[in-house]
Amino acid sequence: MASIARxxxxxxxxxxxxxxxxxxxxxxxxxxxxxxxxxxxxLRPSEIRARWGRIxxxxxxxxxxxxxxxxxxxxxxxxARHGSALAPAHVEAAWHEWIADRAEGPFRGAGFSERGTLxxxxxxxxxxxxxxxxxxxxxxxxxxxxPFGVFAAGRPGEAAxxxxxxxxxxxxxxxxxGGQAVAAGVAAAMAGAPVPVVVASALAVxxxxxxxxxxxxxxVTVAHRGERAVRSAVVVGGYPxxxxxxxxVALAFGAYAAADGDFRxxxxxxxxxxxxxxxxxxxxxxxxGAAQGLSAIPPxxxxxxxxxxxxxxxxxxxxxxxxxxxxxxxxxxxxxGADVVLPEALPAPLRELLPQxxxxxxxxxxxxxxxxxxxxxxxxxxxxGERRSQxxxxxxxxxxxxxxxxxxxx
Numbered sequence: 001m002a003s004i005a006r007x008x009x010x011x012x013x014x015x016x017x018x019x020x021x022x023x024x025x026x027x028x029x030x031x032x033x034x035x036x037x038x039x040x041x042x043l044r045p046s047e048i049r050a051r052w053g054r055i056x057x058x059x060x061x062x063x064x065x066x067x068x069x070x071x072x073x074x075x076x077x078x079x080a081r082h083g084s085a086l087a088p089a090h091v092e093a094a095w096h097e098w099i100a101d102r103a104e105g106p107f108r109g110a111g112f113s114e115r116g117t118l119x120x121x122x123x124x125x126x127x128x129x130x131x132x133x134x135x136x137x138x139x140x141x142x143x144x145x146x147p148f149g150v151f152a153a154g155r156p157g158e159a160a161x162x163x164x165x166x167x168x169x170x171x172x173x174x175x176x177x178g179g180q181a182v183a184a185g186v187a188a189a190m191a192g193a194p195v196p197v198v199v200a201s202a203l204a205v206x207x208x209x210x211x212x213x214x215x216x217x218x219x220v221t222v223a224h225r226g227e228r229a230v231r232s233a234v235v236v237g238g239y240p241x242x243x244x245x246x247x248x249v250a251l252a253f254g255a256y257a258a259a260d261g262d263f264r265x266x267x268x269x270x271x272x273x274x275x276x277x278x279x280x281x282x283x284x285x286x287x288x289g290a291a292q293g294l295s296a297i298p299p300x301x302x303x304x305x306x307x308x309x310x311x312x313x314x315x316x317x318x319x320x321x322x323x324x325x326x327x328x329x330x331x332x333x334x335x336x337g338a339d340v341v342l343p344e345a346l347p348a349p350l351r352e353l354l355p356q357x358x359x360x361x362x363x364x365x366x367x368x369x370x371x372x373x374x375x376x377x378x379x380x381x382x383x384x385g386e387r388r389s390q391x392x393x394x395x396x397x398x399x400x401x402x403x404x405x406x407x408x409x410x
Contacts, residue, residue: 010201013154013191016330021293022190023150023325025263029289030072030146030282031305031321032297033267035063037281042242043274045231055271063304065321067114067312068143068282074098074316075166076147076324083151086162088127091169095121098315114140114170127169139248141167141179143279146286149186151328156184160205171245177212178245180205182283185253189290195261198287199253211246219254230254231273242276251275252283263288263296 013019039059040048052059078094079086100121116135125132145163152159160180167176181202188201199220206213215234222229234250242248251273259265266288270281289297310317 010154010156010188010191010193010197018293019153019190019329020326021295022153022192022290023329024294024322025289025292025296026146026150026186026190026286027072027076027289027321027325027328028294028302028305029263029267029285029287029297031065031069031285032289032301033270033281033283033285034065034068034278035060035305036267036285036301037271037277037279038063038066040271040274040277041066043277045228045272045274048272048274054268056268057301058304064309065305066278068278069321070308070310070313070316071114071140071144072147072282073308073319073321073324074313075144076150076321076328077319078166079147079151079162080324080327084158084162086165088165088168091166092121092127095169099313102315116170121169128172132172135175135243138171138175138243139178139245139276139279140243141171141175142182142245142249142252143282145179145182146186146283146290147324147328148183149188149190149286149290150325152183152187153190153329154187156187156201156205159183159187174211175245177206177210178249181212181216181249182252182286186286186290189287192291195257195291198261198291199257202253212249215246215250216253219250220257223254223257226258227255227269227273230258230269231275235275243279248276248279249283252280252287255280255284256287259284259288261288261291263292264298 013022036055036058040055043051048055074094078091082090095118100118120129120132141163144166148159148163148166149156152162160183163179163183164176167179171179184205185198185202188198193201199216203213203216206216218233219230222233230251234247234254236244236247252270255270255273256266258269263285266284267281270284271277273280294302305321307318307320308316
């Protein structure tokens with residue numbers, strides 16, 4: 001891959017019809033990658049090979065998206081409602097209205113960061129205090145970041161700004177940086193930028209000395225050597241879960257760079273590396289889908305993606321990721337938000353997310369800050385000041401994977 005030391009400017013995003021095809025490619029690419037990667041989540045490459053050989057397509061009998069797709073739909077609808085005026089109060093109100101204050105559950109497949117956020121919100125904590133839990137550095141924001149890149153096509157900085165607002169409810173530090181890198185990369189890809197510019201755009205919006213930036217640079221530097229080299233460069237082998245944002249984002253960009261932006265190769269590279277495979281493949285699919293458009297996605301893969309089932313977020317049941325893509329690109333008037341024309345086929349709940357006036361409530365005054373939480377270290381994958389648990393998350397009593405309901409090992 002060409003040097004990214006000097007970043008050429010991101011090209012103009014192009015006409016509305018071209019943007020729409022890229023938007024569809026980005027978000028359907030996310031859902032396809034999510035569905036392809038779900039069976040391989042939390043597995044090692046050796047375990048993947050033992051079960052299926054090399055994965056070259058769907059291995060599940062009924063492939064579908066996971067929490068990654070449903071949270072991306074959720075954030076996409078929220079963004080369509082508020083556009084560039086999105087504020088933390090809007091995000092918090094939406095989490096309460098569509099997730100935390102509902103009796104529905106059990107939010108199957110939700111990651112530790114989402115569960116920690118829900119627990120804090122239900123305790124009455126407001127953003128940014130709601131993000132103070134032990135998995136605030138997870139890839140939970142990165143997995144739902146692509147819609148922000150679609151909305152801010154050709155404007156990586158704006159995409160990074162908006163996704164950080166979304167993430168303020170649930171993430172801090174490296175968790176925010178991971179989401180910003182993905183959103184900025186998708187924004188550049190939406191403008192047709194080549195792989196080096198997409199990578200450089202992602203790096204430009206996160207601190208140079210952050211764990212996310214270091215992992216991303218390592219991944220793309222060795223990408224020409226293939227997936228084993230990418231995995232070895234960034235995976236924290238001693239850490240018992242797979243939801244680290246610096247690791248997952250780097251694996252996704254590494255897969256994207258190793259494939260030189262080709263959709264099929266990028267997604268399958270991410271899937272076969274294991275770890276948080278649904279998220280890494282979803283991000284790789286969003287990046288390559290944004291760059292190449294809807295036509296790059298194999299028709300058989302695209303046809304398998306239906307409306308969300310609501311297994312994690314019941315409020316998102318019935319919404320299709322392609323409907324969200326339509327809401328996030330400008331119409332003939334070049335405007336979003338109140339000017340969006342909703343197709344008649346969209347379910348009623350989606351229409352309710354786009355009122356003319358804001359129905360959200362302002363957050364309550366936050367209580368005094370909680371005590372500092374522990375973080376895994378980049379080198380050894382251990383928590384500072386926290387003893388290692390016996391195969392259980394420091395947040396909830398569930399499993400040893402990045403998602404409480406997942407099976408398999410890191």
